[in-house]
């Protein structure tokens with residue numbers, strides 16, 4: 046394995062919901078700086094949970110998670126500060142419906158990072174241009190299509206100048222004709238060297254940009270493979286049967 | 295049979311003492327709503343806490359004040375408490391009773407509003423690094439406010455009328471003053487009709503205001519979203 050600066054590291058992470066349902070089982074994974082890791086697996090396998098643990102939206106049971114060397118699970122860690130450095134994009138966009146697009150992009154910059162309104166606006170406008178939505182700056186989220194909303198959501202995360210980005214099925218709530226406009230933004234981001242953890246079943250995207258594919262099943266990381274080798278030669282039976290199911294579509 | 299006295303009716307309709315009573319009723323309403331919202335917010339936050347030391351007292355408070363009539367609460371505060379050495383004036387008792395009782399109702403309205411904000415919104419706000427107080431202030435509260443505006447408006451209407459209960463401990467609001475004036479000429483029907491008209495004028499005026507507020511808050515989001523979630 047090539048030598049890389051570690052960006053995100055999960056070490057033997059276990060997590061339970063309630064007292065007897067173990068949702069994550071001994072998960073270990075290291076994501077290097079600039080690396081793109083795609084996480085896939087059947088529904089209920091713990092993908093969303095895993096990714097939420099990385100920025101402490103979900104607490105873990107035991108084990109260790111570090112982001113840029115800072116321990117997420119340490120109660121002394123300033124969690125909001127750490128989260129502000131890790132962008133997150135959700136399946137259902139989760140734009141703030143009571144704010145305009147521009148306000149959505151500014152609120153974090155101003156209230157969390159303490160930037161002036163002017164500074165925030167400059168950044169927000171640049172990002173809107175980048176995702177091709179300058180014309181919609183003054184609109185409310187409900188006036189945009191799903192694909193547009195998701196691009197705004199990516200821009201909102203980028204406005205915080207994150208060191209890494211987490212995506213939880215960013216295209217699975219979208220109509221098929223809108224998927225590519227969102228994937229294009231993500232591909233561009235990957236090519237710029239953004240560290241990314243992406244839960245997705247978009248295998249075209251995974252082949253194109255993923256450095257590694259993580260396959261999860263039943264709360265376990267069953268297999269980690271390089272982009273093409275995972276698809277062409279899955280090592281485990283579980284991965285094989287999963288791939289045959291999703292490729293059948 | 296005395297019949298209806300128009301002259302007396304119009305005289306009381308423009309009676310300064312009564313008009314002032316109506317203004318006091320209005321003042322009590324504004325106070326009950328303001329104090330009730332303030333206390334109610336904290337009670338709601340306590341009630342939603344995962345710590346029992348906070349949620350249990352809040353539950354108890356809501357249970358007591360929503361489960362007993364305001365009339366009984368006022369009598370206990372004004373007439374009962376002096377027996378154990380706690381004395382309040384009529385005005386103090388009225389303000390205290392109205393605020394505490396209303397806070398219990400508003401706490402439930404506020405709690406419902408806050409719980410109705412999808413958890414995905416909270417996660418999104420946390421994910422950009424907001425602290426819990428900022429999540430509440432910039433993301434949850436504005437959306438909860440929109441949800442609770444209709445029930446809040448209905449509360450104002452109901453408090454306007456409920457203040458009349460304070461007349462029982464001789465608080466000089468609209469109803470009490472009506473009763474006082476009856477002693478002058480015993481124009482019972484005329485006076486109570488005047489009082490009813492005053493209440494009706496106030497609740498109607500509020501309804502118009504409420505409609506405008508609801509319209510305005512409806513606009514702020516743009517067309518309603520018909521999202522999947």
Ligand SMILES: Nc1ncnc2c1ncn2[C@@H]1O[C@H](COP(=O)(O)OP(=O)(O)OP(=O)(O)O)[C@@H](O)[C@H]1O
Nearest residue numbers: 062063068086087088089090091092093094095214
């Ligand atoms: N808050 C919760 N309380 C209890 N169980 C939960 C909770 N959240 C998720 N689970 C359970 O944990 C398991 C993993 O959930 P998770 O959302 O991480 O799966 P996933 O791999 O993202 O699935 P999907 O592809 O459907 O999004 C599921 O069985 C789910 O029912």
Ligand SMILES: [Mg+2]
Nearest residue numbers: 092093094214
């Ligand atoms: Mg999921």
